[in-house]
Amino acid sequence: MTVATSDEGPAVPVTIRDVARASGVHISTVSRTFSAPHLVNPETRVRVLACAEDLGYRPNRAARALITGRTHNIGLIIADIANPFFPPLIKAAESQARHRDYHVFVADTNEDPTAEEELVHALAKQVDGVLLCSPRMSNSLIEQLSREVPLVVVNRQVTGLPCVLMDVGQGARAAIEHLIGLGHRGIALLGGPRSSWTNREMRRAAATAARSGGAELTVLGPNAPTETGGLAVADQVRRSGVTAVLAYNDLMAIGLIEGLDALGVRVPQEVSVVGVDDIALSRLTRPKLTTVATPTGAAGRTAVDMLLQQDIESPRGARGPGAGTALGVRRTTAQVMLQTDLVIRDSTGPGPHARPARPLAAPPGPDPHCPAGPGVPTAATGDAVAS
C-alpha cells in the first residue's frame, strides 16, 4: 500500500513505523533505539539502525515535541542583524546550541519593540526558550512575556530574570578617563536608542567619570545606532565645540567620523572619537577606531548555557502528577556581568589641554593631578577580549 512516487519527486516521508516494519520490531523499539539506546539489545539496535539508515529515516521533531514538550529549538531575537555587533553573538550562540543538540531560530526586529513582542509570542510555542538580545521593549513587558516562555535577556537588566550583561559602564568610564588623560575637557556622549539599557548605563558612568575628572559632558541624542545616526549628528558635534566624543557604538562612531570628514573636521587631530563594541570593521576604517571591546561571543555562549540550564530544570508542557511541584520554582535568575576592554587605536589623540611631553610628571597648566603617566586606567589590549 505504498504510495507510488518516482525517484524524482520529494521523498515520501518515512516514519518510525516503516522502520519498525522493515526491521521486524515494534515501533516502540525503534523509538528507544534513538532516544534510549541502552534499553535495546545491541543486536536489535544495529539492525534497526541499518534499516533506518537504509530508508533514510529521520525522527519527526514536531511529533517528538508534541509529546516531550521540548522542541530542541531556541529562539534568538535580535534588534538588528545588520549591525555587525550581532553576528559574532549569533555564531557563538548557534555553535553552543549545536553542541547540545539544539537549533537556533534567529529573528530580526528592526529595532521595533512591537515586532519584538509579536516575535516572542510567535516563537513561544515552537522553541524551548528565547534569547532576547538588546531588547527595546519595557521591563514589565519582558517580565510578563517571561511567563509564557523561558527567557534570557542579553544587554538588559531585568530583575527576576537571567541576564547577560556587558560592563559598558566600566567601558564608558575607561573611555572618558582615557580622553581626559589625553587632555580633553569638553566631551560629548552620543546617545543610542532611548529604551536601551546600555545607553542608560553608559550615560550614567560617563557622567560620573567626567565629573570626577573635571570635564564637561554634553549628551547628544537619542540617535539611531547606525552609521546614519552618527552621520546625522556630525554637524551638531562640530557646533557643540567639544574636542572628544564617546559614541553609543562603533557604527555610530564610524558614521560620525565620516560626517566630520565631510565637514572638514579631522579625526583625531581636531576631534577624538571613541566607539563601543569593537566590531571587525573598526580595525578597517581610517583612522582605526579606538573603542570599548565587548565580549559578544562569550555573551552568546553564556546566554545559551543559562537558558538550557533553566530549561533542564523545568521541562515545559509537563502536566503529569508532580509537575506542579517542580514547576515555577527553580528559575535561574543569575545575572552575569562580562568584562569590557578599552582598545586604543588611532581615532583618539591629544586634546587642547595636553601637556607637552615630559619624562616625569611636573604638573603644568590647569591640571595639577595625574601622578604617574597618562590617566589610562584600563589595560589597553591590542585586540578584543576572548572570553
Added chain:
Amino acid sequence: MTVATSDEGPAVPVTIRDVARASGVHISTVSRTFSAPHLVNPETRVRVLACAEDLGYRPNRAARALITGRTHNIGLIIADIANPFFPPLIKAAESQARHRDYHVFVADTNEDPTAEEELVHALAKQVDGVLLCSPRMSNSLIEQLSREVPLVVVNRQVTGLPCVLMDVGQGARAAIEHLIGLGHRGIALLGGPRSSWTNREMRRAAATAARSGGAELTVLGPNAPTETGGLAVADQVRRSGVTAVLAYNDLMAIGLIEGLDALGVRVPQEVSVVGVDDIALSRLTRPKLTTVATPTGAAGRTAVDMLLQQDIESPRGARGPGAGTALGVRRTTAQVMLQTDLVIRDSTGPGPHARPARPLAAPPGPDPHCPAGPGVPTAATGDAVAS
C-alpha cells in the same frame, strides 16, 4: 484538576480543550474559529475568541504541523552570517516570509560544506522548505537533498532546481572594462572559495572581458572570502606587478587595500581595486570602494516567493488518496537572474596606459566628477540597486 501554580512560574500550557470548556463548545469549533472562521457562527466566534484571549491561548504549532504537514517555517542556510553581504538578504527574506505568516530559521555554516548538509537534514522535518544561500557543497549533493525537502538555491546554478542568481558575470565584465578604460593592462582576479558558483562565473566573464580588451588577467586564489583572505594576498598582488585588481567580494577587497597600505602601496594611485557586493561598509572605508552592487534584498524576497510558490503546489507529508498524483510533478524550476550594477567610487583610478588629460575624453586623476563619463561602460549609479 488543574495543576497548582503561582502566577510567578511559567504559565500552564493552555490548549484548545481549555478554550472549548470555557466557552462551552466542542474543540473542533475552537479549531475552526482560528483556521476557518467563516465556518462558525459570528456569535460563537466572538465568545470563543474572548475566552481564548482571556486564557492566553495560542495554537500549538507542533501539533498543527503534525496533522497539516506544514510547519509554516522556512530554513535559511547561510555560508557566513558575519559577512555583511548576507544580513540584507536575511532581513528581506524574513520580512517577505512574515507577510505570508511564515517564520525564518537562520543557520550559519561557517563556509563548511559538511555543516551545510547536516543542517539541511536537521531542518528538513521542521520547515516547509529551505533557502540555500551560496552553498559550498556539490551540485549532486544539492539535488539529492532536494528530494528530502523543497529547496531554493541562491547564488548557485543547479539544473532542475529553482535558483536565484545574481549576474556577477555581467558585473565582472563591467568591472574589467572599467579598469581597461582607465588604462590598466595587467589585472588580477582574486578568486574566492573554489566551490563557489559566483567564483566560476566571475572568472569566466573576467577572462573573456580581459581578452577582448587586450589586457592580461592573472588569477590569484582561491582565497577566503573575508578581510583576512584579502590581507593575505596583498604581497602576492604587489609582486605580481598588476596595476588593478578585481576581488571576489568587498570584504576581500577591503582586506587587500588594508594589506597594500601596510606594504606602502597606495590605492588607487598605484593599484586600483574593485570589489563585489556593495556592502554598506564599502562606502565607509577610505578610499571608498568601487564595486559591483548585487541586489541582495531582492534575492532574499525572490527566493522566499519561489519557495512558497513551490510549497503551495505540493503540501508536504500528503499521503492520502490522490496525493501520489500531485506529488512530485509541479516542481517550479524557474531560474531568476538578477541584475548587478557597477558603482564607481574612489578605489579605482587611471592606470599606466591612461591617455593624457583631454577636454572631452577620459578624465584623468582622482577627479570623480564627469557628467557623461566616457570610458565607463556601465551605468555608474551612486547607490545600490533597489530591486
Added chain:
DNA sequence: GTGATCCCTGCAAAGGTTTGCAGTGAAGTA
C-alpha cells in the same frame, strides 16, 4: 405538512512519537 436546503456544530480518526506498564524468555539462585 412535507421535503429540501442551509448553517452551524459535534464526533472521531488521524498524524508520528514517547513512555509507563506488562509480558516474555533466559539466566541465576536456593
Added chain:
DNA sequence: TACTTCACTGCAAACCTTTGCAGGGATCAC
C-alpha cells in the same frame, strides 16, 4: 525443581490539533 531476577520487547495511551462526515435545527418553497 521452583522461584527470583534481569534484559528486552510489545502494548496502548497520550500529546494537540485538523478535518471529513454526519446530525440537528431552522428556514423556505411547494
